[in-house]
Amino acid sequence: MAKYALRLTVIAYLFFLVAWPLYLVGKNAFANGLDNITGILEDPDIVHALTLTVQVAVIAVIINTVFGVGISLLLVRYEFPGKRLLSAMLDVPLSVSPIVVGLALVLVYGGRNGWFGPALENAGFQVIFSTPGIVLATVFVALPLVIREVVPVLEEVGDEQEQAARSLGANAVQTFRRITLPSIKWGVIYGVVLSLARSLGEFGAVKVVSGNVLGQTRTATLVVEEKYLNFDKGGAYATAFLLALVAVACIITVSILRPKEDR
Numbered sequence: 697m698a699k700y701a702l703r704l705t706v707i708a709y710l711f712f713l714v715a716w717p718l719y720l721v722g723k724n725a726f727a728n729g730l731d732n733i734t735g736i737l738e739d740p741d742i743v744h745a746l747t748l749t750v751q752v753a754v755i756a757v758i759i760n761t762v763f764g765v766g767i768s769l770l771l772v773r774y775e776f777p778g779k780r781l782l783s784a785m786l787d788v789p790l791s792v793s794p795i796v797v798g799l800a801l802v803l804v805y806g807g808r809n810g811w812f813g814p815a816l817e818n819a820g821f822q823v824i825f826s827t828p829g830i831v832l833a834t835v836f837v838a839l840p841l842v843i844r845e846v847v848p849v850l851e852e853v854g855d856e857q858e859q860a861a862r863s864l865g866a867n868a869v870q871t872f873r874r875i876t877l878p879s880i881k882w883g884v885i886y887g888v889v890l891s892l893a894r895s896l897g898e899f900g901a902v903k904v905v906s907g908n909v910l911g912q913t914r915t916a917t918l919v920v921e922e923k924y925l926n927f928d929k930g931g932a933y934a935t936a937f938l939l940a941l942v943a944v945a946c947i948i949t950v951s952i953l954r955p956k957e958d959r
Contacts, residue, residue: 798904
């Protein structure tokens with residue numbers, strides 16, 4: 697009896713916390729049929745914001761995947777001074793407010809008083825209030841997601857097969873490509889999906905570093921805020937629905953395609 701009560705409690709919790717709010721967003725997005733969706737897709741500024749969001753998310757995911765796998769291998773396969781400190785620092789993006797992240801990036805890369813900003817701008821490279829700053833902010837907030845998916849998989853599979861491959865003459869690249877990567881494939885894929893979903897939905901840090909310039913540095917999440925504050929709730933719900941749809945679709949697709957033995 698307690699088991700069924702616990703299941704019911706968990707289902708109700710997830711329903712009211714996740715499913716019901718998402719349903720209401722979709723319901724309001726289609727309150728006028730397809731008018732809200734077609735309206736935002738016909739607005740060139742919103743299309744630019746959606747395009748910019750996707751571009752930034754893809755770049756951030758690629759960066760986090762490459763460095764995430766590398767850091768995961770470093771944490772699991774090697775012992776070195778400061779290993780625990782490095783592992784703890786990887787959780788900072790999950791614990792620090794994105795607004796603080798954005799402000800920190802401004803202090804480091806800002807054009808006037810930033811540590812590196814003036815030198816970079818003198819070299820013709822602007823970070824804050826441009827696309828590179830948005831990418832930096834997005835990379836930072838999504839940094840741990842690939843790592844926290846890959847590290848447990850690496851610990852579970854061990855390194856016996858890798859040692860065997862090296863003993864047979866395989867070099868580091870061959871060992872990674874033929875042994876390591878296939879064994880952590882689903883951990884990497886799921887980490888990529890979570891990183892993509894997080895990157896698409898980032899708001900706080902992006903708001904600080906982007907400048908929110910219409911048609912230039914305004915992302916889709918900033919469009920949602922702008923539409924809602926200007927009483928265009930249909931446009932806000934439609935944009936939010938598109939963002940949520942992509943993220944949920946990715947997660948569902950990976951869950952369906954993932955082999956049963958790996959779930």
